[in-house]
Amino acid sequence: xxxLDPIGVVVGGRTEPTDDNWGAVESVICLERTRFExxxxxxxxxxxxxxxxFHFHLVDESAVVxxxxxxRGNPDWPEVGMFAQRARLRPNRLGVSACAxxxxxxxxxxxxxLDAIDGTPVLDVKxxxxxxxxxxxxxxxxxxxxMRGYY
Numbered sequence: 001x002x003x004l005d006p007i008g009v010v011v012g013g014r015t016e017p018t019d020d021n022w023g024a025v026e027s028v029i030c031l032e033r034t035r036f037e038x039x040x041x042x043x044x045x046x047x048x049x050x051x052x053x054f055h056f057h058l059v060d061e062s063a064v065v066x067x068x069x070x071x072r073g074n075p076d077w078p079e080v081g082m083f084a085q086r087a088r089l090r091p092n093r094l095g096v097s098a099c100a101x102x103x104x105x106x107x108x109x110x111x112x113x114l115d116a117i118d119g120t121p122v123l124d125v126k127x128x129x130x131x132x133x134x135x136x137x138x139x140x141x142x143x144x145x146x147m148r149g150y151y
């Protein structure tokens with residue numbers, strides 16, 4: 001068994017999980033003050049973006065999908081397996097998102113474009129580093145269409 005303790009929580013931004021227009025959403029990742037000192041984020045302000053791992057805490061386990069479905073229920077898109085999507089109805093209900101880091105104030109990380117809602121438990125924060133991104137990537141046309149208005 002794996003037990004994860006959140007390192008912080010998302011404060012502000014949206015209160016409801018909706019699908020699109022996340023690009024201008026501003027929120028704060030408030031890191032746990034009982035676990036961390038300010039030196040835990042020393043140097044983080046030099047990065048433009050973060051990779052954030054969070055828990056889809058409002059998704060009921062009974063809603064989790066383990067097989068194939070059409071993304072967003074769109075009949076124009078193919079039926080694809082859960083691991084070919086980034087939907088929130090995942091087996092472990094984990095989200096991974098890159099967002100802009102606007103400011104660091106103590107243990108408060110001000111971000112823009114994080115697609116997590118107010119109250120979302122944050123499991124990890126990492127600086128976005130270009131060298132970790134693969135080259136030569138591709139994706140199907142339906143995924144490009146799905147993401148057109150996401151941010």
